[in-house]
Amino acid sequence: MPRSRFVPKIPPIDYRIVLVVLAVFFTLVLNARVLGHFYDILGALGAYDRGFAISAPFVLILASLVVFTPFSWRYLFKPFFVVLIATSALAHYGMMKYGIVFDRGMMENVIETNQLEAASYFSVPALLWFVATGIVPVCVLLIVPVRYPSTVLRGVGQRIVMMLVPLVLLGGIGGLYFKDYASVGRNNKVLGKEIIPSNFITGTIQLVKRRYLYADMPFRKIGEDARLVTAPGKTKPTLMFLVIGETARAQSVAANGYDRPTSPFTSQIDGLLAFQNVQSCGTATAVSVPCMFSPMDHANYDGEIARHSESLMDVLQRAGVKVLWKDNDEGCKGVCDRIPSIEISADAFPEECVLGTCYDEVMLRNLDQQVADKLVDQLIAFHLMGSHGPTYYKRYPEAHRAFAPDCPRSDIENCSAKELINTYDNTIRYTDYVVAELVAKLKSYEDRYNTVLLYVSDHGESLGEGGLYLHGAPYMLAPDEQTHVPMMMWMSDGYQTARAVGQECLGDQAQNGAFSHDNLFSTVLGVMGVETGLYQPTKDILARCTANDADMAGRRDGAVEAALATVSAAGPQRQ
Incomplete structure (x- = not known):
């Protein structure tokens, strides 16, 4: 042409x-x-x-x-x-x-x-x-x-x-x-x-x-010695809600000292403890979630080993705990691949799912049916959408738009600082509401179960501090906003009595202790009464404040080291 x-x-x-x-x-x-x-x-x-x-x-x-x-x-x-x-x-x-x-x-x-x-x-x-x-x-x-x-x-x-x-x-x-x-x-x-x-x-x-490189790495089972141990004084099975938050930073939570009322619902719950100093394992979901469900700690965590190994959920299931994973975020990153799981579908819940995503209170739907089974020890994990950005405005319904003006757009850098903070704070406040509703649901089961709730976020979020937004910064360079996360715990009177938990001691731990995602693995095992060589009593938050944990805490250090060595032998550690 x-x-x-x-x-x-x-x-x-x-x-x-x-x-x-x-x-x-x-x-x-x-x-x-x-x-x-x-x-x-x-x-x-x-x-x-x-x-x-x-x-x-x-x-x-x-x-x-x-x-x-x-x-x-x-x-x-x-x-x-x-x-x-x-x-x-x-x-x-x-x-x-x-x-x-x-x-x-x-x-x-x-x-x-x-x-x-x-x-x-x-x-x-x-x-x-x-x-x-x-x-x-x-x-x-x-x-x-x-x-x-x-x-x-x-x-x-x-x-x-x-x-x-x-x-x-x-x-x-x-x-x-x-x-x-x-x-x-x-x-x-x-x-x-x-x-x-x-x-x-x-x-x-x-x-x-x-x-x-590690595609042919053999898949490893962990905690093959896991078994349930009935604690003295236990007359009911244990029901635990393990709530994994998304992108919540401690700096924006009133229960952690923030000067805005972002914790109005959980603040009304007697006995609910907010831990002040908790660090995440990573700055992104793809790292933090597999890490917190792995027996490896942050210092020795290797994602490929975790990818080719069982998780905490597998150990609980092997011990005889009835487990369920409910996901409203972007998947469980491998930790729930071998257990019963439910991925929330927007088509199934049109009332709670608008703007393409579902509000986290959808997690309460069908919960009675999911719990109502045999009276056995159960753990249900809830993976929240939480404060996932940059479309923070999609994470809470209009009824929970407490701070205004907010920022109803994804290009958050074009919102004013006030609008951005208002929007993010609304997500934190709404998560607080969902956690409070889950505690209320646990209270309704107290006649049949000793109940426990543990909430912890996977990582934090930057909102413009130092020119940074969102998350995912290299951990060694990440600001505190991305690694300091909120963690809350509530136990029924029945559970506290059965395990002889010292509430005053635990309250002091929450206020003054230093914790991280490294504590999750052994704490959950301890809560559920699962005995295994992977359990480390020094990392079980409750073991420090209980009077009758001699059997659970008496693991031999050699057994722990041997169990962890088995997991780590799958490949090199992260540099």
Whole structure:
């Protein structure tokens, strides 16, 4: 087809010029955050070498040329960079707007995000951002004709030069400012995780290596010695509600000292204890949930070992406890794969499920039928939707819109700080209501069961502090808002009597003790009266405040170590 006279003919551009333009684009546009962070760090230092400051963007441009050049061959050049620009634009938006760091943990979180959750991040500003930084550059790259070397030999020679010259220049800059870069890099390791596209590519490679390297790892059973032990004074079976919160941070819970009334319902419950100092195992559901249901602690947790091992729920079921998992979030991350489970469907509960998600009070539906069975020891786990962002406004019904104005949109960075906090606080307050309703339901069963409720969130959330939003930051760099989580516990009088729990002692533990997700595994085993070598009395919160736990607490340290060694032998520990 002849070219229209109205469409100007674009002369071919040498591929080396296109490479330089791409390197500049990635440095000044897609890496604007890391450069901004770098200069913020220098500004905080007060005195610094101006040459060092000026060199930073040139270092990124030169490094980009070295990395990009091998992909500049004909038939590979445009397809490769089309994909790279598009994915980098998405990562750029997440970093600029939410402060997300795309390491291996975040890539795991991204891959495990379901379609509904992914849709919650869509907004008109996000689309416009993607068009400006992704679609437009891609279209320009596709339209511009590129001139390549006439022979393969010449192409090889040119590309060697294209890589050697930047390497020599980088060596020169390194010789001048090595100490400066080493000092800033050593003290601000997050900078390396902010460089696009190396951050998400490296994270993806690490994730793929871990998953497929261990694909043939044998599946391990744990707690095969588990059995129920009847405690002295126990006349009724135990019914426990284990409530796993989502994205609730302790800083926004009134029961943890927050100055807004976000705990109005549980505050009216006699005997309900709010633990003040509890740390999560991870900063994302994909890490925290498997970790808290694993016998491994945070320091030694390995996700692949957990993925190829049974969980706390399996141990309880093997011991004879009737277990059930009810999920209103994004799945149990493997911990409920071998036990009875219910995934809440929006189609089944139209009254409680609007805007594409279900309010957490749906968990109370059909609960009487699910409990009403034989009078046996039971544990029901509830995985709440909680405060899942960024569409916080979808997590609570209008009747629980206590703080206004709120932020009825997903692009939370465009809400005022007041609107954002109001919206998030509404989710915390609504979770408090659901927890109180679950306690009320347990009270209705007290004539038949000794009842217990334990609530703990999987991780926290950033709401703009330090420029960060949402969660998923690398744990070693994560702010307290993402790792300090709320935990609450309530026990019926019957349970307290049967186990001889010292309420005053437990209250002191809640107020002054230091706990984490590491305590969940043994605490639940202790609550349910399950004896196994995996049980560690020092991690059972109740064991510290009971008078008749000699049998349960008398596990031999060697048995514990042997049981944990069996689990850990499945693979290497996390670094």
